[in-house]
Amino acid sequence: MKKLEDKTAIITGGSKGIGKSVSLSLSNAGASVLILDVDETNGQNLVDEILSNGHQASFYKMNVANEHEWLTFIKFLKEKNVLVDILINNAGIWLGKEIHDVTLDEYHQLISINLTGVFLGTKYLTPFLSDAGKNLKYGSTIVNLSSVAGLVGSQLDPLYSMTKGGITTFTKSMAIYYGKKKYPIRINQVHPGIIQTDMGAKVSNSRLIQNPNMTKDESNSVGISQTPLGRLGSADEVAKTILFLSSDESSFMTGSSLVVDGGLTAQ
Numbered sequence: 199m200k201k202l203e204d205k206t207a208i209i210t211g212g213s214k215g216i217g218k219s220v221s222l223s224l225s226n227a228g229a230s231v232l233i234l235d236v237d238e239t240n241g242q243n244l245v246d247e248i249l250s251n252g253h254q255a256s257f258y259k260m261n262v263a264n265e266h267e268w269l270t271f272i273k274f275l276k277e278k279n280v281l282v283d284i285l286i287n288n289a290g291i292w293l294g295k296e297i298h299d300v301t302l303d304e305y306h307q308l309i310s311i312n313l314t315g316v317f318l319g320t321k322y323l324t325p326f327l328s329d330a331g332k333n334l335k336y337g338s339t340i341v342n343l344s345s346v347a348g349l350v351g352s353q354l355d356p357l358y359s360m361t362k363g364g365i366t367t368f369t370k371s372m373a374i375y376y377g378k379k380k381y382p383i384r385i386n387q388v389h390p391g392i393i394q395t396d397m398g399a400k401v402s403n404s405r406l407i408q409n410p411n412m413t414k415d416e417s418n419s420v421g422i423s424q425t426p427l428g429r430l431g432s433a434d435e436v437a438k439t440i441l442f443l444s445s446d447e448s449s450f451m452t453g454s455s456l457v458v459d460g461g462l463t464a465q
């Protein structure tokens with residue numbers, strides 16, 4: 199039997215990047231995946247790829263920052279009698295600007311996706327995860343995408359770091375809350391370092407903009423030289439860790455933080 203056989207997983211921001219790798223990895227492990235994203239084209243293409251692999255997937259267009267869209271989605275889940283066993287709060291954005299250049303609108307957008315999106319997903323899916331978890335020996339699971347910037351300060355984006363630091367303590371607090379209330383839900387998080395996705399490229403671009411004397415090659419090599427393993431990470435390497443936290447293999451873990459950063463924050 200596959201690790202996630204008969205389970206349903208919701209992955210926010212699952213159309214590309216780390217979320218795409220997670221969608222592929224969880225579906226390969228037997229889960230039926232429900233991809234929530236604003237990017238319909240990549241999301242539908244990914245669903246086609248997963249279906250052609252012989253696994254189950256569907257796409258739901260949604261902005262995680264919009265409460266009304268969450269309520270419509272929850273209604274849809276109820277109508278279809280969907281049980282949710284796994285939630286991956288992955289959708290997130292990077293601003294990468296110096297603080298004096300950030301407008302209030304940009305700040306609100308960052309907070310609404312990186313924090314409010316995680317709050318709404320957790321709030322509205324807790325009853326589903328709780329119901330599903332009652333029938334599972336080790337409960338249902340949530341995995342949140344924090345970052346190394348949720349553990350130490352970001353040199354390039356203090357506000358992104360503020361949101362990821364919020365996720366770090368929110369995850370731990372929810373683990374205590376679920377435990378105390380006897381909700382059968384385990385909640386853990388990953389802290390990726392610099393990962394080769396569109397967001398990873400934006401990080402390098404922000405370094406270039408904030409250091410006008412740097413060349414593009416120099417900016418790209420900074421992230422590599424800062425990482426003890428001497429390379430950037432791949433989305434698949436993060437997805438493997440998320441698969442572990444989503445499955446019964448992490449049965450005695452809740453409120454935990456797994457760092458997937460090639461040693462970046464070990465120094």
Ligand SMILES: NC(=O)c1ccc[n+]([C@@H]2O[C@H](COP(=O)([O-])OP(=O)(O)OC[C@H]3O[C@@H](n4cnc5c(N)ncnc54)[C@H](O)[C@@H]3O)[C@@H](O)[C@H]2O)c1
Nearest residue numbers: 211214215216236261262289290345390393395396397398
């Ligand atoms: N790439 C990195 O270096 C890195 C490092 C640490 C943490 N992370 C975190 O990992 C997560 C995924 O990052 P990534 O590198 O794959 O990013 P990405 O930009 O490559 O992909 C993000 C996905 O989220 C979707 N998305 C964005 N806003 C959304 C919204 N409002 N509603 C629904 N979907 C939305 C996008 O359409 C896209 O499919 C993020 O939370 C990010 O902060 C990434």
